[in-house]
Amino acid sequence: METTELSVNGQIHKLEADSRVTLLDALRNHLGLTGTKKGCDHGQCGACTVIVEGRRINSCLTLACMHDGDEITTIEGLGEPGNLSALQSAFVAHDGFQCGYCTPGQICSATAMLEEAKAGWPSFVSDDLDGPDALSDEEISERMSGNLCRCAAYPNIVDAIRQVAGRQVAGAKS
Amino acid sequence: MKPFTYARANDRADAIAQAADATYIAGGTNLLDLMKLEVMAPDKLVDINRLDLSEIGVTDDGGLRIGALVTNSDCAAADRVRRDYPMLSRAILAGASGQLRNKATTGGNLCQRTRCYYFYDTAMPCNKREPGSGCQALHGFNRIHAILGASDACIATYPGDMAVAMTALDAQIEIEGADGETRLVPIEEFHLLPGDHPEKDNILTAGDLITAVILPPPVEGQQIYRKVRDRASYAFALCSVAAIVKMDGETISSAALAFGGLAHKPWRDPDVEALLVGEKPSTDLFGRVADQLLAEAKGYGSNDFKIPLTRRVLISVLKEATDQGASA
Ligand SMILES: Cc1cc2nc3c(=O)[nH]c(=O)nc-3n(C[C@H](O)[C@H](O)[C@H](O)COP(=O)(O)OP(=O)(O)OC[C@H]3O[C@@H](n4cnc5c(N)ncnc54)[C@H](O)[C@@H]3O)c2cc1C
Ligand code: SF4
Ligand code: FES
Ligand code: FES
Numbered sequence: 001m002e003t004t005e006l007s008v009n010g011q012i013h014k015l016e017a018d019s020r021v022t023l024l025d026a027l028r029n030h031l032g033l034t035g036t037k038k039g040c041d042h043g044q045c046g047a048c049t050v051i052v053e054g055r056r057i058n059s060c061l062t063l064a065c066m067h068d069g070d071e072i073t074t075i076e077g078l079g080e081p082g083n084l085s086a087l088q089s090a091f092v093a094h095d096g097f098q099c100g101y102c103t104p105g106q107i108c109s110a111t112a113m114l115e116e117a118k119a120g121w122p123s124f125v126s127d128d129l130d131g132p133d134a135l136s137d138e139e140i141s142e143r144m145s146g147n148l149c150r151c152a153a154y155p156n157i158v159d160a161i162r163q164v165a166g167r168q169v170a171g172a173k174s
Numbered sequence: 175m176k177p178f179t180y181a182r183a184n185d186r187a188d189a190i191a192q193a194a195d196a197t198y199i200a201g202g203t204n205l206l207d208l209m210k211l212e213v214m215a216p217d218k219l220v221d222i223n224r225l226d227l228s229e230i231g232v233t234d235d236g237g238l239r240i241g242a243l244v245t246n247s248d249c250a251a252a253d254r255v256r257r258d259y260p261m262l263s264r265a266i267l268a269g270a271s272g273q274l275r276n277k278a279t280t281g282g283n284l285c286q287r288t289r290c291y292y293f294y295d296t297a298m299p300c301n302k303r304e305p306g307s308g309c310q311a312l313h314g315f316n317r318i319h320a321i322l323g324a325s326d327a328c329i330a331t332y333p334g335d336m337a338v339a340m341t342a343l344d345a346q347i348e349i350e351g352a353d354g355e356t357r358l359v360p361i362e363e364f365h366l367l368p369g370d371h372p373e374k375d376n377i378l379t380a381g382d383l384i385t386a387v388i389l390p391p392p393v394e395g396q397q398i399y400r401k402v403r404d405r406a407s408y409a410f411a412l413c414s415v416a417a418i419v420k421m422d423g424e425t426i427s428s429a430a431l432a433f434g435g436l437a438h439k440p441w442r443d444p445d446v447e448a449l450l451v452g453e454k455p456s457t458d459l460f461g462r463v464a465d466q467l468l469a470e471a472k473g474y475g476s477n478d479f480k481i482p483l484t485r486r487v488l489i490s491v492l493k494e495a496t497d498q499g500a501s502a
Contacts, residue, residue, distance in 0.1 A: 002180060018177070019177075019178060019179065019180040019219075020175045020177065020178070022206070041210065042207050042210065043203055043207060043273075043274055046271065046273060049273055055247070055276040056272060056273050056276060057273050057276050057277050058203070058273045058274065058277070061201075061202055061203045061206050061207060061274075061277065062201075062202050062203075062206070062277065063180070063199075063202065063206070065180050066182075066199070066202065066221055066223060068182075109272070109273065112272075113272060116247075116272065119251070120251075121247070121250075121251045122250070122251070122256070122263065122267065123267055124264070124267040124268050124407065129256040129257075129260055129263055129264075130256070141407075142407055143272055144272075145271055145272075145406075145407035145408040146270070146271020146272050146273045146274065146408055147271075
C-alpha cells in the first residue's frame with residue numbers, strides 16, 4: 001500500500017492504495033471523480049486526459065503514487081453546469097460530441113493545448129519552428145491527434161476549439 | 175499487472191543503489207503499457223522523476239547536454255534545440271501525441287521497446303520476450319518489421335523517432351554505472367542488432383542510469399526529418415529519414431543520414447554517406463545512394479513494400495536537402 005496526497009481540483013485527498021493503481025483508477029474508483037473516462041487504458045485514445053501540474057497527460061499511463069503532492073485538474077475542475085468553461089460552452093454550442101465519451105478528455109486536452117500554443121510551442125505541421133501565429137484547422141487537428149473520437153465528431157470539435165483559440169492565441173503572439 | 179514494490183529515489187546514488195534488483199520508471203508511458211500486459215513484470219520499480227536531471231545546458235564546446243528527465247515536449251520546444259538542431263524538434267514532434275510527449279522523457283524514449291505485435295501478445299512465441307520460444311513474426315504479420323540488420327531470431331524494429339535524429343547528429347549517451355563511474359557511449363553503439371540475443375535492446379546493464387544525451391556543437395547544413403506512417407499523426411514510422419546535408423557551391427560537402435523503422439536500431443551506413451560527398455546532386459546519384467543503402471535489404475512478406483518505399487523517401491529527402499532554392 002502507498003500513501004499519496006493528491007490535490008485534485010483544489011481539494012486535498014489522501015489516498016491509500018496499491019502501488020499498481022493508475023492515476024485514472026485513483027480518480028474514478030477511489031475518489032469517485034468519474035468524469036475522466038477510460039477508453040483503451042494504453043495511451044492510445046486520450047479519453048483519460050487530465051491536467052497535472054499544468055500539463056495534459058494520459059492518466060492511464062501513470063501511477064497515482066508517482067504524483068504525491070501534485071496538482072491535478074479534471075473535467076469536474078474546469079467547470080460545472082451553470083458555470084462552464086469557455087471550451088465546455090463551445091463544445092455545447094458546436095455540438096462537439098455525439099455519445100460524449102471522449103468529451104472530458106477532449107476538453108481537458110484542448111484546455112492545456114491552448115496554453116502550449118500560447119507559449120509558442122511548435123507542432124509537427126508548423127512551417128516554422130517559432131510556432132504559428134494563429135491556430136489553423138490543420139494545427140488544431142495535429143495538436144489534438146492524441147484524442148480519438150469513436151463517433152467522429154471531429155469537424156465540430158475543431159469548430160469548438162477554433163472559436164476559443166481565435167480569442168486566446170491570436171492575442172498572445174502579437 | 176503483477177504486484178511490485180515502489181520506491182522513490184531522492185538522488186542518483188540512491189537510485190543506482192536501489193536499482194541492482196529493480197527497474198527504473200521515468201514517464202512510465204512505455205513501461206506501464208507493457209506491465210499492464212505482463213510483457214514486463216518487474217518486482218520493484220525505482221521512480222527517478224525527482225532526480226535532478228531535467229535541465230538542458232550548454233557544454234564547454236558549445237554543444238548541448240539534455241538531461242535524461244527532460245520531457246520530449248520541453249526538448250522539442252527548447253530555444254537552442256529549435257534554432258540549432260531543428261531536425262531533433264521535428265523528430266520529437268513527429269512522435270506520439272501532445273499528452274504522451276508531456277510525460278515521455280529523453281532517457282525513457284531511448285529505451286522504448288519494439289511495437290512488434292507478437293512481443294505484446296504473451297500467448298505468442300517471441301524470442302525477445304521469452305528467449306528460445308521462437309519468432310512468430312518471421313512467418314506471421316510483419317508489416318512494421320525490419321528490412322535491414324535482422325536475424326533469424328528476431329526481425330523487430332526500434333520504433334522511436336527522437337533517437338533517429340540524434341543518430342544523424344552524432345549524439346552521445348551519458349550513463350552512470352552501478353560502480354558510480356560515468357561513461358559516454360556514441361548513440362550508434364547504444365542500441366544493439368538482434369543477433370542471437372534479441373532480448374537485449376541496448377547496452378545498459380543492471381543499475382545503469384542514463385543521465386543525459388550530449389549533442390556536439392551545431393553543424394552547418396540543411397536538416398530534415400521525414401516520417402512516413404499509416405496515418406498522418408499519432409502513429410509509428412514505417413520509414414523515417416533524418417538528414418543533414420551541406421552544400422559547397424554545386425557539390426555536396428558532407429552528409430549524415432539516419433533511418434528509422436527499418437532495423438532493430440536507428441540505421442546509419444557510412445558507405446551511403448560517402449557516395450554523396452564531393453558529388454553534384456542528381457537523380458542518378460540519389461538512385462545509386464539508395465541502391466547502396468538497400469543492397470542487403472530483405473523483406474519478410476508483409477513488409478516487402480518498405481524496400482521501394484525507403485528508396486523513394488530517401489531520394490525525395492535528398493532532393494529537398496540539396497535544393498539550393500530552399501531556405502535552411
Ligand atoms: C500510443 C503511443 C504512441 C506512441 N508513438 C510514438 C511515436 O510515434 N514515436 C516515438 O518515438 N515514440 C512513440 N511512443 C513511445 C513514447 O515515445 C515512449 O513511450 C516514451 O518516450 C518513453 O519514455 P518514458 O519516460 O515514458 O519511459 P518509461 O516508460 O518510464 O521507461 C521506458 C524504459 O526506459 C527505462 N528508463 C527510463 N529512464 C531511464 C534512465 N534515465 N536510465 C535508464 N533506463 C531508463 C525504463 O526502465 C524502462 O525500461 C508512443 C507511445 C504510445 C503509448
Ligand atoms: S520479431 Fe522479435 S519481437 Fe517480434 S516476435 Fe520475433 S522475436 Fe519477438
Ligand atoms: S484510456 Fe488513457 S489513453 Fe485511452
Ligand atoms: S463523442 Fe462519442 S467518442 Fe467522441
